Amino acid sequence: MDKFVLTRPRNVAAWALKAKQRPLVVGNAPYASPPKGHVAIQVLDIAVNPIDWIMQDSDLFALKYPTVPGLDVAGEVFEIGEDVSDFHVGQRVIAHCNGYSANDASHGAFQKYTIVPAHAVCELPYRIPTSVGVVLPLGISTAAAGLYQKDFLALPFPSEKPDTLGRAVVIWGGSSSVGSSCIQLAKASGAYVITTCSPSNFSYCMKLGANRVFDYRDKDVEDRIVEELEGKTVAGAYHAVGADGAVQACARIVDRCKGKAIVVTVRGVPVEGMPSSVRAKSISSSSIFDNDVGPYIWRKFLPKALESGTIKPAPEPLIVGEELRSVQLGLDKQKAGVSAKKVVVTNIS
Incomplete structure (x- = not known):
């Protein structure tokens, strides 16, 4: 039963409707069921990286618009695609989204439900809040x-x-x-x-x-x-x-x-x-998923390392707001500069 969702949820995203647009526009987004080898994640927290405001300012990768930016999420597995056997619905996870490299809005981080390749997803121990674990993925x-x-x-x-x-x-x-x-x-x-x-x-x-x-x-x-x-x-x-x-x-x-x-x-x-x-x-960063580095780090090493404390979420989250309406504030804060902190927006879903 874990592999099926009977009702399609209402998705909402922080959209970039065109290149170099600011601010992002919060609006409805289609829900996409995960394809083979992917999972759908109900996003609880997102983190902002320098590449996110750089993309907004310069359209560095010449993406297809409208699109949903962002790379770092923490949340819960919502739906599982075919050939994914090591996750279950409701599991707490962090993930490195591939919306930029896939050039696909459904894979962007800044939305309530996102699609991520299973090899870029890691279980998050219950003792680590999602707002803390989310600082890790792209780093x-x-x-x-x-x-x-x-x-x-x-x-x-x-x-x-x-x-x-x-x-x-x-x-x-x-x-x-x-x-x-x-x-x-x-x-x-x-x-x-x-x-x-x-x-x-x-x-x-x-x-x-x-x-x-x-x-x-x-x-x-x-x-x-x-x-x-x-x-x-x-x-x-x-x-x-x-x-x-x-x-x-x-x-x-x-x-x-x-x-x-x-x-x-x-x-x-x-x-x-x-x-x-x-x-x-x-x-x-995306090149590690074209060889054995990505699957080893994300699926073999990181789950155990987070559980044991060998790897700690760092730097500390700097929570700038809640919900998708705060994502633009997060982009602006990251662009202005932070030291030993990671900009985070919470309570996305």
Whole structure:
């Protein structure tokens, strides 16, 4: 009986009716039953990411309009598609929606009912509120894309009791949403983690598992990180956040150290200022679902890691409002900038 819904629910969404439209318009939306390999989620909370306001401002991916933006949801499984056997109706979950990559409004996050591939859904322990768990999805996927894919840092997959890797990872921007997931995943892979942030977030990054934390604004930060890496072998650097020049700083650091001269970045690769010996690659979070990284992280590792506390939802949610009418406020708040927080809108359904 879990696989069938007898009555179709009334769906409502925060729509982008055309490119670069603001504000989003809240209105009725069709309910779509999940196709094979997918689940329908009744959304309780959504989180806002930088890509969401960037999409609103620039139409970066040239989507079909009208569409429903958003990537991060937490809620309950409402309906199950064919060939999905590891979820049940009513189960509490978090999920990484694929509305942008699928170019399909029914897969967007900012609505009461959304469709998500089952391999991008994770059970949420009852002790974790949905408004807290929702901070994780895109951060986890983006972190995993840079840390584990073969052409990127290629770390061994994380586990709850990792062996010491004997490699160091430099994470630029450890207090960001992506950086917070990077620290935790890299530690779960046994890496020695060095990160940067502002001094006010030093203790935050240490609690997540960073071995050493440096002030990214320190004029000697590159020299200090290289000194810390003396005698260690680097697996590369992960640029999670940072203004102009941060990718080049990461590249100069790995260029001066023993190990893998690679920088992965959530931004574009700079044309100038990069050492010729350093390889740089841009990260796409959705790429992990084209290989074994996504299914491993989301279906094998993350459910147990959340249950055991190996992975903690981070950063803390910054709840800016309730219901879909508050989504535009969330976009504007995220665009204005937050530190060691994730913008969240609650009570969607």
